[in-house]
Amino acid sequence: MSIRIRTLDSTQDGFQQQLHALLAFEAETDDAIESSVAAILRDVKARGDAAVLEYTNRFDRVGATGMAAFEVPQEELQAALDGLPQAQRGALQTAAERIRVFHERQKHELNGFTYTEPDGTVLGQRVTPLDRVGIYVPGGKATYPSSVLMNAIPAKVAGVKDIVMVVPTPDGVKNRIVLAAAAIAGVTRVITIGGAQAVGALAYGTETIPAVDKIVGPGNAYVAAAKRRVFGTVGIDMIAGPSEILVLCDGTTDPDWVAMDLFSQAEHDELAQAILLCPDADYIAQVEASIHKLLPTMTRRETIVTSFSDRGALIKVRDMAEACAIANDIAAEHLEISAENPRQWADRIRHAGAIFLGRFSSESLGDYCCGPNHVLPTSRTARFSSPLGVYDFQKRSSIIEVSEAGAQTLGKIAAEIAYGEGLQAHARSAELRLRGAGIERP
């Protein structure tokens, strides 16, 4: 299995089409998955715990006799943490602390406001946390403690009282690093269930699992389909597409570093996307050489070969300014500006999930421990959406306290527009508050 390195040139005819073909990704909806998920959700809504128990026993090959078997006591979480090797425990704890510090800044930015008008009318906006959230953590091979930290800590910082984590344990095998991360993040309750049945339990509630207000966290196609279906009953985070990195390099970074940064994305899964934009053809050739040199040392080289061959590219651009323009079109999840004076280029970037400035800012540092969230908008959705944050666990309410004097001026305006819209009761409701009310209108 040899890697295919796609090289493009922005001056070539048809470059735009080639680029868009490369970026195109449409999540397929699988009718079999959709109908299976719909049936599971209906069943969980109707039968509650009994349904969750049956599906969990069947899909995860466990033989539980009751829901209590799926509860992981806080002591077990703490024991998992205590049992980690010291270096690993320390790394997770330091990462968690840095994530908390960053997200505290987000919280402090959003305080709500009120203001009082000269006539005494008070207007404002109040920010409050969600009551209860569910965090989905995948089981099986892709078990990411970092994902537990990144999803749970913002909720905690927001002030969510109840954080219910679900994590399937196929064949009953628990991942102790994931449990340790739950202990560090302050998760309220861990339940070892997964799949559409776990999403249904969180959305509708069962006898033993309380309904939550929002469900976040990644999952397989069944989980994604289930989240889409319960949206509206509860909030959900974005349904993530494949992960992406876009590296803008001016040719001054060690090509091994850039090659490894591309690999760090490409190793995620076979649909991951890693793209380099660079104005220096010689440098691109050096990165290509580094790719060939380093690939044999990679433990996940099969995944890297597949994803990089299918969806990766090294792109020669006219100059760094053009690279920035293309970056805005791509609106990447992760954007590395590996260049001298990176801020001059960062200032031109309008769309990206996270912007990594300078050659020491490898994406992997951000993935784990810089502090900002690693749950980021994929598939060009950075054009209109944001990293997961404290704000995803808060909501706003408008505050409107109209004084008697305010009702006199506002009432006339409201009535005028309401009559124009043919909504007479709206108009009358405003007019009744006018002094000497009862002005008759048609």
Next chain:
Amino acid sequence: MSIRIRTLDSTQDGFQQQLHALLAFEAETDDAIESSVAAILRDVKARGDAAVLEYTNRFDRVGATGMAAFEVPQEELQAALDGLPQAQRGALQTAAERIRVFHERQKHELNGFTYTEPDGTVLGQRVTPLDRVGIYVPGGKATYPSSVLMNAIPAKVAGVKDIVMVVPTPDGVKNRIVLAAAAIAGVTRVITIGGAQAVGALAYGTETIPAVDKIVGPGNAYVAAAKRRVFGTVGIDMIAGPSEILVLCDGTTDPDWVAMDLFSQAEHDELAQAILLCPDADYIAQVEASIHKLLPTMTRRETIVTSFSDRGALIKVRDMAEACAIANDIAAEHLEISAENPRQWADRIRHAGAIFLGRFSSESLGDYCCGPNHVLPTSRTARFSSPLGVYDFQKRSSIIEVSEAGAQTLGKIAAEIAYGEGLQAHARSAELRLRGAGIERP
């Protein structure tokens, strides 16, 4: 057609079940609509303008020969504004100005941040506006200029450069108040198309209509289905359910006022919901009398009778504290606290789209001209979502600029966790930045 007034008592057996049955609302998905919308979207994606032109001619019964026929020039918008009666024009302009002032506060709250750590590492969050948004405005009978103001002004305040409004004109009839509102709100471009074809054109772009980044605004079942389907390609706002008002009254407000406030919601449409919570049985009887007295004077009494009979209720509660607890369960779109010292009760409210304090704060004032947005979360979604705001037209990017010194400490932490997750390239990418790099790990 006589009104049926449902009265409940929180102390009765089965009250919780009765209340939840009353609140239950599930938007039906209509398979015929779904498949029709899917076909239209596919067609617009494939054939662009030609498809939009055909569908618009067919569904809106117009005979356009090209897309140019659907453009409304800025001069026509301005002429519509100039042609309004002075009182109406003044009311819209004052409302718009108040909406702008409120939303400027939202903008000033969200500035992003950066902070520098002792080792020189810079972390932060940048807030940027969307490039281009589409605003859907319904045509036909429900033509609401206030909706144009409420959707377009937050986008404008956010700094969105391009605001494309679509509004169908069945039989070619344009609504001049809606066009006037577009002029006031500073909409960039108005196109007289609607339905799923308009949503498709905005999401995918056509030869004459640029693809937008987000689509907001209300519409019929076809529009809602289309928005749900293009979500991911573009952002969308919430899909709104029926409008709701919940009035908490301590029995000190003129019962006519409360009855009219309930009517102002009930007149919206036959699924609208209007509920009163009050601890005073005598007062509830007075409101009931006011309902019977005022109903004959209502021009939209048929709608009021249907919606109030089907989904309305007057509920006797133990006390105002219980009313607040029930209000948190209902998580109403509009919550009026029509009481003495309303703030004591407002402090207990955790979930509501907008909170109207005091008897002069009728919902209708907020609908039109107080300043806060009238696009609010319905169907209990105020538990996890917010009024439409400037923040819906902005997104955040994380900023990560790791210093060389920072890369030394962070790199070791990241590598430790990455190896724990089995992601070796992530670990190596961090380790390459360590001084004297090349530490070999398995």
